[in-house]
Amino acid sequence: MIYLDNSATTKPYPEVVQSFQKVAEQYYANPSSIHKFGSEAERLLLQSKKQAAQLLKVSPEEVIFTSGGTEGNNIAIKGIALEHQSRGKHIITTQIEHPSVLEACRALESLGFEVSYLPVTETGSVRVEDIKASIRQDTVLISIMSVNNELGTVQPIREIGQVVHEYPKIFFHVDHVQGLGKIDMDFYECGIDLCTMSGHKVHGLNGTGALFVKRRTKLFPLHHGGGQEGAYRAGTENLAGNVSFVKALRMSMQQKATAVNKLRTLNERLRNRLAVNPFVIINSPSEAAPHIINVSVPGFKPEVVIHALGEKGIYISTMSACSSKRSDESAVLAACQLKEDRTTSALRISMSYQNTQEEIDMFASELEKVLAELNKVMG
């Protein structure tokens, strides 16, 4: 099997699964129980926050464990909007955010909020001037992803942070689900107030993740209850999940430190192969995050290509159609104003640090074969 769908989800590290199992078996007490067993679980919970904080270079109380990216984005966006609505009801985001951001914003629109969905360049970058120009008196939140999940485009988070810095009352949220473990981004230095992370994109388990909430940021919680996670997210803690998430975080950051150049080399190698494939147009900019390459195969139906590759044990994906007006069109590529033949024929190849050169070569060859075959039938 050649797995090249790592932006959808990744294979968990075996060590992560082991940690999960060990904690689930040995530390199943409720961290809020006052007995010694509970206090051990609580200590483990504190320790996992400390460790996460160290890795992320923030303070332990700024780490809120969640069930993943969708939840993190919802807590951040709705939480800020609801808590600070008396000050303003305007939100700024982009047209190419993940559905968990876009749909949260749409839901807020139905409650009377106004949202500016900023356009992007042909390669999916938001323009800092556009953000500046759309800030209003009543803007409370700016939410921008660090790395786009379809194109891999890296947004100018630091520059946006500098802009937001001049408006101390505006909160800056970053959906970092695709950037975590792949690109450098210092939360403090970039002026970020809230930052979403998801476990299953960094070889952790599904249903794990974290949200960074900068100290003294007030949020209206989506879950009220026993006050866990600093009352930002009530509910008995998923201790085994949290510990396993921190382990995945550590291991993927370590891999980034040692293997990011290897991943870049693979990326270039693949780009070079794709560039000479007559049926393929590369959509991802060359400065994109190293793990994602998005291409279009005009004239082909992407599902058919995916199924054909799937028969050979090669797994890639097509665009997420969920937030598009047309069911067969990539909303992200449409926002990049690409022509319809490209927006309806996109394929996403997303790698991990585990992929090898042989796999990449094999994939490129098989894609060439599949397209040539299909071309005979369709063309």
Place this chain on the structure above:
Amino acid sequence: MQFDQIMVRYGEMALKGKNRHKFEQKLQSNVTHKLKRYPATKLKKTRDRMYVMLNGEDPYKVMETCQEVFGIQSLSFAIRTEKEEDKIKEAALFAFNDSENAKTFKISAKRTDKTFPIGSQEMNQRLGGHILKNTEDVTVDVHNPDVEISVEIRQDAVYITAKKYPGAGGLPVGTTGKTLLLLSGGIDSPVAGYLAMKRGVEVEAIHFHSPPYTSERAKQKVMDLAQELTRFGIKLKVHLIPFTNIQQKIHQEMPEGYSMTIMRRLMLRISEAVAKEQEILSMTTGESLGQVASQTMESMSAINDVTNYPVIRPLVAMDKLDIISISQQIGMYDISIRPYEDCCTVFVPKSPKTRPSKEKARYYESAVDFSEDIKQAVEEREIMELKLQTASESVNEFKDLF
């Protein structure tokens, strides 16, 4: 360009003629321990200063760490550069830009290498001009500058330093003897320990716990506070005294109004016994005057009656709000306010005497012999040796899980 070293200026200790050598050695060793977290750093001592060579470690992190070491008056980043005018200019500008809000500056060039062709006065002007040219709204002020940029032209290279960062002040821990700190899980006693350390005192801690009346978490809280104190003291020995039997005995056999006073007298007697054994010459408490019933002048007198060891009370004249503010500054507050009972709160009498007398305390105690209990408590104590942790050590308990 990057800062490549930190210049460390000593505080008061520079004055202490004869002891100076010992003080410098202690400071050097304390700084070295603190910097274990940043393994590439190296410490270099010259006649009257110390330099931390950064060797690529994050300058600001190392600076923050050094700012926690007692005995340091102030620190500055320094850049070592070649003896070429353009390089010196570039470095001076870089050093100036470290002070974000500075609007005025002054250059103080000093030429110890007289073969260098540009004189000090001339250098001042050239560097000043370079900074003015490359900044906006900045002016020279030779009398009262926001930053003074020192440029030393030596035989080997040119050294440039700018903004002064305040050090923690005080004296190097370990230069003025040792004390035994009565550590509870509250806000006061960790601050008292911190202040004793600031005066150069090495601290050991003693804590009284009474399971099952006090919980594992309460003990953990104290250990967490003690661990935080190692940030300033490098190491800290904690004596955990099993106190349940004595508390029960007091509760059953002493008059309720005096139980608090007598409990504290017993704590002090146990502490004295431990201090004696450890050859420690004093005890330190977090008491301050008039905060709670047990901290009246009468109470202090009745409690102090059991020992002739000096009892150091660094907080005695401080306001609660000031104590809280120190506790917050040194990162203890969030731990101190965790809501677990400690042994002092469990057996709190309904109406403690606010003006106890030592005579009465002595009289009540004379009816019961506590000396065996004290001996036993001292013997059965648990001793934990904590030391400053490096980043990788701080998760050791659950290490394999992470």
